[in-house]
Amino acid sequence: MKYGKVSFEDVSVGDEIPPLGKGPIQQIQLTRYAGASGDFNPIHQDDEFARAAGMGGVFAHGMLSMGFVAQALTDWAGAGTVRKLGVRFAGLVRLKDTVTCRGRVLVKSSKDDVHLVELEVWAENQRGEKVVTGKATLALPSRLPT
Amino acid sequence: MPIQVNRDVVGKVYPPFAVTIERGKIKEFARAIGDLNPFYLDDSVGRASPWTDIIAPPTFAITFRSEATDSGAMLRDLGVDISRVLHGEQEFEIHRPLVPGQTYLCRTRVVDLYEKAGRSGPMAFVVRETAITDSTNEIVVTLRHITVVRL
Numbered sequence: 001m002k003y004g005k006v007s008f009e010d011v012s013v014g015d016e017i018p019p020l021g022k023g024p025i026q027q028i029q030l031t032r033y034a035g036a037s038g039d040f041n042p043i044h045q046d047d048e049f050a051r052a053a054g055m056g057g058v059f060a061h062g063m064l065s066m067g068f069v070a071q072a073l074t075d076w077a078g079a080g081t082v083r084k085l086g087v088r089f090a091g092l093v094r095l096k097d098t099v100t101c102r103g104r105v106l107v108k109s110s111k112d113d114v115h116l117v118e119l120e121v122w123a124e125n126q127r128g129e130k131v132v133t134g135k136a137t138l139a140l141p142s143r144l145p146t
Numbered sequence: 147m148p149i150q151v152n153r154d155v156v157g158k159v160y161p162p163f164a165v166t167i168e169r170g171k172i173k174e175f176a177r178a179i180g181d182l183n184p185f186y187l188d189d190s191v192g193r194a195s196p197w198t199d200i201i202a203p204p205t206f207a208i209t210f211r212s213e214a215t216d217s218g219a220m221l222r223d224l225g226v227d228i229s230r231v232l233h234g235e236q237e238f239e240i241h242r243p244l245v246p247g248q249t250y251l252c253r254t255r256v257v258d259l260y261e262k263a264g265r266s267g268p269m270a271f272v273v274r275e276t277a278i279t280d281s282t283n284e285i286v287v288t289l290r291h292i293t294v295v296r297l
Contacts, residue, residue, distance in 0.1 A: 042228075053230070079203075085238050
């Protein structure tokens with residue numbers, strides 16, 4: 001079965017990946033992510049706790065948004081292609097926010113039959129404010145005979 | 147009055163711990179993100195794949211925890227309360243996908259701690275690295291976490 005949706009030769013520097021829209025974020029998703037990830041920090045569950053901590057209320061796990069960014073990459077290139085993903089959590093994602101994940105190809109390189117594309121990736125909320133910024137490296141299949 | 151963090155944590159190596167990945171945990175994690183990729187969820191798609199099984203999504207290794215080494219342990223070592231911490235940055239270097247049924251060894255150490263002035267006051271940045279190896283001691287995933295402490 002073919003798992004890569006794009007081949008190395010199909011990609012050009014400057015290409016943007018299809019944006020992935022997620023949300024609106026609901027409390028139940030944060031509770032579900034807490035259970036699945038093991039991160040039970042009450043700051044993502046308990047509004048009173050989050051206010052007392054000076055955070056102005058509950059906000060989403062940064063790792064949930066990073067999971068969205070990873071999904072945008074694998075929806076485009078296929079599962080198992082991500083070799084490196086590094087992000088900074090630049091802003092808080094609140095309940096009812098929508099998150100749109102985007103990426104743009106910066107560099108292509110090939111070495112010993114391994115074909116890599118490096119992308120800048122980011123996620124923004126409904127106001128266009130960046131909530132995640134970072135970089136990713138993906139290994140893509142080649143259509144050319146080796 | 148800003149709080150002090152215990153700088154002695156730099157260089158601390160946490161006790162290694164083993165994790166055996168349960169198939170259901172991979173699916174639960176993918177569904178929690180809302181990522182319904184069949185390579186994470188469908189056993190028959192997994193069997194027919196190059197990995198001969200389902201694989202874990204790229205950020206799955208964040209679920210590897212143990213009482214003695216999780217961020218709660220780090221917070222105790224730093225001497226700070228959980229309400230003061232934020233996740234600043236996170237990086238995964240993935241040499242190959244994690245798969246169910248395999249047992250992996252996790253080794254975490256604190257590699258750096260620095261302070262900076264943030265928008266809302268002074269902050270400490272604690273950098274941890276976790277190396278995840280397989281049963282042949284080959285590196286599979288490396289994680290780099292940066293935790294921000296509001297001082």
